[in-house]
Amino acid sequence: MSPANVTINDVARAAGVSKSLVSLTLNDRPGVKTETRERILQTARELGWTPHPGARGLTTRRAYALGLVLRREPRTIEVDPFFAGFIAGVEAVLSDRGNVLVLTMVPDAAAEERAYERLAADKRVDGFLLTDLLAEDARIPLIERLGSFAVSLGEPLGGSPFPAVTRDYDPGIDDLVAHLVGLGHRRIAHVSGDERMLHGRRRRERFERAVHEAGLTPVIVPTDFSPEQGAAATAALLDGEDRPTAIVYGNDPMAIAGMGVAHERGLDLPGELSVTGLDGSQIGSYVYPSLTTLDNDPAGFGQAAATALLRLVEDGEPGDVALPPARLVVRASTAPPAGR
Template identity: 35%
Template sequence: MVAAWTGTETRPRTGTPVGLALVRDAEVLGAEPFFHEFIAGMERVLVPLGVPVLLQVVATIQQASDRMRAWAAQGQVQGMILIDLLPGDERVALVGELGMPTVVIGDPVTAGGLSAVWTQDEVAMRDVVAALVAGGHTHLGHVAGPAEMAHTIIRRRTFHAVASEHGVRTTTFDGDYSEAAGVRAVTALAGIDDRPTALVFDNDVMALGALHEARRLGLGVPSDLSLVAWDDSALCQLAEPPLSAVSHDVQALGELVGDAVAEVLAGVTPCMITAAPATLVVRGSSI
């Protein structure tokens, strides 16, 4: 719920946006459904308040910081949204220096005292690993997102810890959320003795790339290789076979972030909001 305004709080400035400087390869972003749905959810809350979302896609963290400084200096935004942060990320300190109301999509440690919305990725990863072990897999692979990101570290750490608890082997593949990263992971399996029989991906686009490459190499999915995507989307549901996925309502997550943004713009004390964890939806790509 968005907090009701009182006489001591600041109303959002109608027509002035909140800024999101997103560090992403433009080509990857174009293929990834997550941010389209996420921003749609935020706008469902913020646009009726007269607060649009200003998205700027940049290549590096330094470019993101430079853009944030320019926005603040020119009065172009009245608040900011931070996502895909690194541990000790410079952007957390920067918004404090700029005096800019900000919401982080990430874990509370990375948020550094700012308002944050956390999706409990560690809970979801624990459930996925347990389900794959219950399905009889004894060697699991994780195709991760960019290794430096805090949520990638959390997912990877949980993946290895839970697999160790169950006494199963693990192999990690570096990825960048692109379809090509999924292709590379499946191609790499040929060089691994006693290869993983199940792969967990940090997004749906990489999982689709893996599915296409498995088909090209003559690997049966799921008879030879089980695949599990993250951030369930129509892409997963329309694949053949349909991809099992760690699923959550991305637009609902965007609405939750929109509520948090409205609150910080109203001067509400920063808080931690815990979103419901994603849940595993089993489809035809895994056993």
């Protein structure tokens, strides 16, 4: 008999006890003698028995699932390696604990609110992973009102009753600007992300501060974080009268799209244009030239967020998690500007 087919009836038969005693033991309920409990648990281990998540939910009132509701264009998710790495990190934790991830894509704020209400009302998830925090994020009071749990990626403005998983990007952005200035760049542009999202705004603000402190004037072109808008912003910068010698992009997919635009125009990278990202992914090490960026570790983000949320759901322990700061990773896409 394979472990996947073992039932509590099989455990009861092998341990020489009733099915009810097995059920009480496996659900950690009182009423079972210590020696009997130990014999049942040992038998279950030997047979390779594992509980079915749905059956556990009936007795423990848990769904054994976490929710991730994403309000983004599907195309953005498709081309952004952060989400693939983040979900892989979440799944690594959940699969080891017998939990699952419920992923829902929504087109707008109204559909997003309905998704949270439906998942909470149907008790399909035990809590939510919150990405892409907004300046005024209605999801936090909504989840609190629904009586559910959550963990956010980043610290919300105005505080939150839920734990946050954070990574400090400020030192990495400072080091990145210092790296470019040290190479001799004086015209440095930033293709920023969607500033409705806190991480897009905060990265742009830190970039501006670092450039001002270097005695330079920053150039900002806002986008929605998509490669398409990253490419369009690059074209606009290269067509301008005072073309930058270095461009810092709000994420790596936009940086790679910008490199494509520069290659098409015959520019030498990095001799005529240095390019950097801000949220390092593995793909950046394989493009030509390999991409200078900040180390982000999206899988580590996912592991930390899932672990913190399960700790909150299972043990009632609301603990913030501070991940190691994002560090500068210098590769081949940055060099002194032409003429230096």
